[in-house]
Amino acid sequence: MPSFADIKAKATSVANSGVEKARRVKDNNTSVAMKKTNWDPYSGQPPPPPPPLRSASQTQAKPEPKFLPPPSRTGSNSSGTSLPTRGSASPGSAPPLPSRTSSQGTPPPLPSRSNSMTAAPPLPSRKAEPIARISAVARPLGPPPPVARSTRPDFEPSEPSTQSRAVHSRADAKEIDWANLSQEDKEVFFSWLDEFFSKHLNITVGPRTAPQKPFGSKGAVSSFSAPPPLNVTSKPTSWARTTGPGNPAPSNLIITSYPPSVKGDSAAADLAQYFSPSTRWEGSQWYNTPGALPPPVAGSNHIRTVSSWQSRGSTKTTSVGVLFSDLSVLWGSVTFNMTNPGDQSKITRQAWYLPRPEPQDLAVLADANETYGDTIAQFAESFLGAGTYCARGECWDLANEALKYFDQYDYIPKPVPSISRTHGHLIYEGKATKKGKEMGGYALLGDPDHTAVIVSDGPPIPAATKPPHGEPGASIPPSDLGRLTVVEQSVGQPPVRKDYSLHGLEEGEIWIYRPIALETYLGISDLTPTPPENHPRIRQV
Template sequence: MFAHLTFSQTKPTSWGHTTTTGNSDPNFITSYPPTTKGESAAADLAEFFKPTTRWDNPPWYHTPSGIPPPLDGKPERYVSSWQSRGSIKTTRIGVLFSDMSVFWSAVTYSLTNPENQRDVKRQAWFLPRPKSLDQATLVEAHETYGDTIALFAESFLGTGQYCARGECWDLANEALKYFDQYDYIPKPVPSISRTHGHLIYEGKASKKGKEMVGRWRGGDDRIRRGDIIEWRTARITSVNAPGSYTILGDPEHTAVIVSNSKVLPNVGDGLSIPPSALGSLTVVEQSVGQPPVRKDYNLLGLEEGEMWIYRPIGFEVYLGISDLTPTPPESLPRIQQI
């Protein structure tokens, strides 16, 4: 018997990695994560593995990548493995999507006649998007990861050195990867596309700030140190210096929040709150040509664009799995099988 295991992560270089916008959930108001036909990206991929779905030849599962065609190339976070016994081979993949749904599959077939799909056994499992969490759980996540993430970002201030490639996204991604060296700390959910954990807030502004809309997610009552913010094509004017403004995102920008916000009254899971109500955010950010710096942004000045704020959180706490593997967990209440 032979076996092989591979891991892959693709670092996004632009928002263009997601080819569609919007979301099938009518409560979502922003252009990310990408549109799905069903309840999640993992559920959509599971449809491809139903017995009624025809697979064309040549067989995709007998290619070097072994990646299903609906994924259109390498997904941004996946693991794969294969094993063979005689002429029988089984390929497996696990995929973590940007909407935090998870997918697993196994395809068993004959190496002597891989195109004979009547003898192919296909299996698929998936986890739906996780539900939003209560305040106690989100505060515990902050206490576990928040200060370390903020300190990691702040450690570059004044050094003139970039984090990793110098891309804005690297600061958040590398901060989350920093926990890999501590085996006594539960593994956090990694950066996947523009997602960095549990969504806390999403909002947008248009018409020079005359129109603002936003939504709170989860049970916490504030933004906290170590949360991670994503901007898309945002324009923020300076409240204290009329005529001065900052563009965040061409089209996207990532930063690490390094101070707690004020306690936000009347917030709750799913409730509407405009970006202006969040007040000022202090972040550490970098970009190509600009090493990490500390910046303050008053969201009263948000005129255009979109924003998302994430709470870094443990894999096990949020998704119910300790890590992404090519095989699904043996027992997990939320898991669904095709």
């Protein structure tokens, strides 16, 4: 029986023979890549001899290459931690790390936003073509760049540029003498402006029959200069807007877009005709529905309504009161049989309406200002700096909530509520239609309209107090109203105080209202479903 030493020796010899066999196979099968030799297997020459066998005694560790340290960054005043270099027994000095502190060197200057005339370096020329120069800085305000239109007489079109501030695209483009343009050039240039702004602002520009000033921005207030005085607006003497063959509009009166136009003398008079027995009601039983709103005004944003009903047996009477944005009022009632509410032969209709109110004199308006003016201004100013919105945050909410604020004081007469753009007694309306002549920035207010609370005003321009503007009933353009200080808000912007100079108004419409009591202005204390008794101005259909 073999001993333990024999077994161990045998196992060791087997292991050594396996290792030796594996090394021999590796050495015998070592070859050099063909691309690293000069032997061509197709030349017929014998292959080069194999490399000598490697043994354990001849194998030496390849020394690790010693890399030179990277070049140091001279000129830096900051220091960093030294790192040892690879392949070196002793630590070497590493390049200093850049400092995050301020360097003693002066940083390169930032590009200036001033009106510098310095041009950027010219682009490399291509063959014999002239060099195109593109300015990278803002130029002083001046005439617009040349318009590339082939219809302009004696004008050579230029190549389009990718830079918004490109000044020239061709060196041989003709310079335009803006001070000495011919009448034909002006007409063509203005027609281009009309075409551009009519598409940009979605408005219609009529044909030009005489030289006009350049087209301005809709609802815009110029930040550089005001437009020339306007004489196309009106300060109304009443709410009446009915025009026709027998009642033409004055030549100097421009009808604004609000309140909505009507067929009769008021919106209430138009709706009263709907209650006339001659008007057929077909397919609609609105009087037998919750809310009871006549179809002609259903869905309108220019009304406030209130309704009620009462029944006795099978007979039911529905009453409705409607206050319109022109401050005319309608009261209507419908009596019908509930067993057959659609039977028109058994329906009784009645309607009363109150025409538009007459304008009040100076004493009444001054008294209304004493009652409501300061409280409304303080209500609006109470939101300044609070970071919160008034109601929903809409601009209209600020005026509406200010008028509703008086509901908690029963000893103060109820003011005229906010109805669309109406917020009381109309004391001014104006419309600017002429276009400004100055180039520059602009501001748009209203999409499509904007409401603000006036908290302060400046003196009007002296021209507004002189004849013919200073005479009673004369037209005063908005540009003569001077400066207004308002408190306003919008979705995304809490209430803020802003100043607006109406001297720069180029296009748009303005309505200014004085809060006033319903009782004083309309002769009613509140809107009710039934008309008040013994009102001298109520008319029945």
